[in-house]
Amino acid sequence: MPDATVPPSLPPEFGVYFALLEVSALVQHGVEGQLRRDGGLSFVQFQILAILGEDPSSPRSMTDLADRLVHSKSGLTYQVDRLEQAGLVVRVPSKHDERGVNVTLSPQGVSALERVLPGHVDVVRDVLVDALDGADRVELTRLLGGVVQHMRSRPPRSARRSGAGGAEE
Template sequence: MSDSPPSLNPVQLGAYFDLIEVTSLLRHAVEQQLRETGDLSYVQFQLLARLGDSPTGSHRMTDLADGVVYSRSGLTYQVSLLEKEGLVVRAPSPDDERGVTVTLTGAGRALLAKVLPGHVEVVRSLLFAPLASEDVETLAGLLAPVRDHMRSAPPRSAAPRRRKGGA
């Protein structure tokens, strides 16, 4: 019986490292474009984009945290920064007295419209340009079940909060 730790085979290890490198390079380029065009961080853009995709322009804070996989406290800080810039407003949730809803403002929509073309161009040129259209379909088909598998457990932001005092 072997006591060696579990390992990845060479193909798995290569795929893992390739994914990490591609993700890091793409994120760096996206972050640079967002800073230069709109003075936004990556997570701030994600928040504005999620709100912009919503038919109402609004989401509950908890749903935003889960969607962008960000801590509740980190999200509160980021939303506060966006609110100070007049890009979003916060209000009590109409269907949950303990919840808070974030809504995109006109200024937030305008900034999103300003940064989006450059964002799309960075993603298109770096991620999709080197691939044939069939490869893009294959990539999407491969990533979706992995994402779904990872999302099958609730994100940390959705986990029940531990009470102080051991309760």
């Protein structure tokens, strides 16, 4: 019988879980200051611009963006509103689907991205990339990529499950 004064500890494999969360929080906060200083952008706003900049020829739907960012749709609406007010993105009604809204980078949005990117690269390099030598970086990328695939391959956030794979009503 477990001693009530000693809280249960997590399995040792969970170090990876905490380390992951901590690193990502630190990286995120590390870049936030730079983004705000150089471009007046929040981290989420930068992410939106960066995703749109990945492939300017294929505009993204709101749902796409929300999914990519792992954000709520309402939160995305709010941020796209702000970016549109700032003139950095444009909402274009989808041609195929009357309900759909596609978001694209405006020329000003491209400029904003170009303005923050150099400093951003510096900060990320300083804070994250330099912590790893080349081989480790490749290895970490490989491992994280595998995890992303694993997670993306299971029902996305809309599917709630209380355990592991239990069928529920």
